[in-house]
Amino acid sequence: MEQQYLIDGRGFRVAMGEASSLHRGAPEILSDRFGDLAAPMAWSEQGYMVLAADGFYDIEKVYASTTEAVRRILQEVTGRVDLSRFRLERYHDFVTEPEHAQVIARTRRLFPADLGFDVGAVVEAFGSYLGARLGFLNPVTGGEQWMIARINRPGSHDYNPVHKDIYESFDRLGRIARMINVWIPVCGVHGASGLPVSPGSHRISEDRVLRTRSGGVMNGLQYSVNCIAEWDGRRDLETINPGRTEFLIFSSHLIHGLAKNYNPDETRVSFEFRLYEQV
Numbered sequence: 089m090e091q092q093y094l095i096d097g098r099g100f101r102v103a104m105g106e107a108s109s110l111h112r113g114a115p116e117i118l119s120d121r122f123g124d125l126a127a128p129m130a131w132s133e134q135g136y137m138v139l140a141a142d143g144f145y146d147i148e149k150v151y152a153s154t155t156e157a158v159r160r161i162l163q164e165v166t167g168r169v170d171l172s173r174f175r176l177e178r179y180h181d182f183v184t185e186p187e188h189a190q191v192i193a194r195t196r197r198l199f200p201a202d203l204g205f206d207v208g209a210v211v212e213a214f215g216s217y218l219g220a221r222l223g224f225l226n227p228v229t230g231g232e233q234w235m236i237a238r239i240n241r242p243g244s245h246d247y248n249p250v251h252k253d254i255y256e257s258f259d260r261l262g263r264i265a266r267m268i269n270v271w272i273p274v275c276g277v278h279g280a281s282g283l284p285v286s287p288g289s290h291r292i293s294e295d296r297v298l299r300t301r302s303g304g305v306m307n308g309l310q311y312s313v314n315c316i317a318e319w320d321g322r323r324d325l326e327t328i329n330p331g332r333t334e335f336l337i338f339s340s341h342l343i344h345g346l347a348k349n350y351n352p353d354e355t356r357v358s359f360e361f362r363l364y365e366q367v
């Protein structure tokens with residue numbers, strides 16, 4: 089089934105799995121029922137905000153330690169001895185397709201110990217900003233969430249479908265932890281290469297959202313996240329492009345995805361994580 093979205097007014101087509109798996113939810117707003125950590129914030133209506141990194145983390149440290157983590161994984165995957173000239177922006181020159189699949193299987197599961205910056209201090213800074221005690225432990229599933237270095241090669245299909253993070257837990261357990269999403273640009277984020285979101289979509293009643301359950305198929309690939317086909321009769325997203333010294337924070341109930349890397353010859357790397365209210 090072909091699905092057409094609009095990103096910044098431009099058509100974006102994807103091939104989705106079976107139309108028969110689409111459904112609508114109950115007439116309720118999940119961010120009200122389960123409580124949204126973004127609700128008390130000044131930006132709660134749009135559901136996202138671009139903030140200056142200053143006071144949260146040091147981008148140079150994040151860049152250096154992400155480069156180091158990816159270089160180490162690349163080294164282990166490819167067995168190549170000399171990666172001294174490796175740069176994150178040129179990642180696509182250093183991997184074959186099968187090697188890339190192995191690399192991202194690992195960069196999507198980074199623990200704080202894998203990174204060379206003080207992740208604890210970063211988490212604390214987010215906690216004091218949101219007025220909540222935050223951590224990587226999901227109190228609903230009991231599982232620990234990883235930090236994800238999302239690596240998108242230029243022009244590739246390495247992007248997620250249109251989705252909401254909260255459906256993963258809701259579809260499986262009928263419950264949702266209070267959490268927040270953070271998206272940090274590390275390199276290659278400019279022009280049209282930011283993260284597309286649908287402002288205000290976290291406040292739409294579930295009977296107005298047409299979607300698959302977790303594990304949707306898009307462009308022939310199986311994703312762990314759901315695929316949303318339509319919300320409130322809309323299919324449009326707006327790209328948010330944080331600058332190099334900025335980041336994006338957004339409600340876990342917000343609809344987002346299809347973050348294609350449009351750069352002609354530069355890999356995009358972003359750091360992605362969810363922080364949960366610790367109860």
Ligand SMILES: [Fe+2]
Nearest residue numbers: 251252253344
């Ligand atoms: Fe997401």
